[in-house]
Amino acid sequence: MTLVALYDVSVRFGAVQALRGASLRVERGEFVVLVGANGSGKTTLLRVLHGLLAHHGRREQPGAAPRQAMVFQRPFLMRLSVLNNLRLALWLGGVPSTAWAERSAAALRRVGLQGLQQRPARALSGGQQQRLALARAWAVWPQLLFLDEPTSSLDPTAKREVEALLAGFAAEGMTLVMSTHNLGQARRLATRVVYLEDGEIHADLPVGEFFNGRLQGRARQFLKGELTW
Numbered sequence: 001m002t003l004v005a006l007y008d009v010s011v012r013f014g015a016v017q018a019l020r021g022a023s024l025r026v027e028r029g030e031f032v033v034l035v036g037a038n039g040s041g042k043t044t045l046l047r048v049l050h051g052l053l054a055h056h057g058r059r060e061q062p063g064a065a066p067r068q069a070m071v072f073q074r075p076f077l078m079r080l081s082v083l084n085n086l087r088l089a090l091w092l093g094g095v096p097s098t099a100w101a102e103r104s105a106a107a108l109r110r111v112g113l114q115g116l117q118q119r120p121a122r123a124l125s126g127g128q129q130q131r132l133a134l135a136r137a138w139a140v141w142p143q144l145l146f147l148d149e150p151t152s153s154l155d156p157t158a159k160r161e162v163e164a165l166l167a168g169f170a171a172e173g174m175t176l177v178m179s180t181h182n183l184g185q186a187r188r189l190a191t192r193v194v195y196l197e198d199g200e201i202h203a204d205l206p207v208g209e210f211f212n213g214r215l216q217g218r219a220r221q222f223l224k225g226e227l228t229w
Helices: 042-050 082-092 097-111 126-139 156-171 183-189 207-211 217-223
Strands: 002-013 016-027 031-035 056-060 068-071 144-148 175-179 192-197 200-206
Touching (some): 016 042, 016 200, 031 042, 042 068, 042 144, 068 126, 082 097, 082 126, 126 156, 156 183, 192 207, 192 217, 200 207
Parallel strands (some): 031 175, 031 192, 068 144, 144 175
Antiparallel strands (some): 002 056
């Protein structure tokens, strides 16, 4: 079942053409990973898929729109406790207040932050802050989760922790779309890999085909680390 689809979508920021004629479908249960160099259009594509950016072309969500959430590379945390950051996300997500205590406790357990409810959110380590951002997203029970390079600023241990959480979300049936520069991470997590360059989609393949010889041209050079900028 298609959750969101783009048809010939373009986005321009002043003189910069950030996305050019992008067409893409995200199906239920997929883990789609977007790869490409800085400025290739990954973040713009994520924001269009999430419905955050004006664009030319069509964005469609067949049937009822799924519950969605997005986690950014550097999550914005309020100057509140861990618990109140979660409660704010639940309020914004339209979750009834009668469910906040149960949802918050479950979310903190899910990401391994139980016991830190009263800690100031901004006093957490970088990895803990990213796990709190994931907890806020998970707590609203999204069917579709977008992630913009969620591990790029984390140390190796924190990266492994976040990867494990994302793999768990996918195993639970959540659909994920994530951008990353880490090709190893794409190989480990993705069911499908999309390669962008200069705002255009140059490859869109199942993960096995992407990493095992089906790429051509500059996409193949990117995979082999041979592109120069």
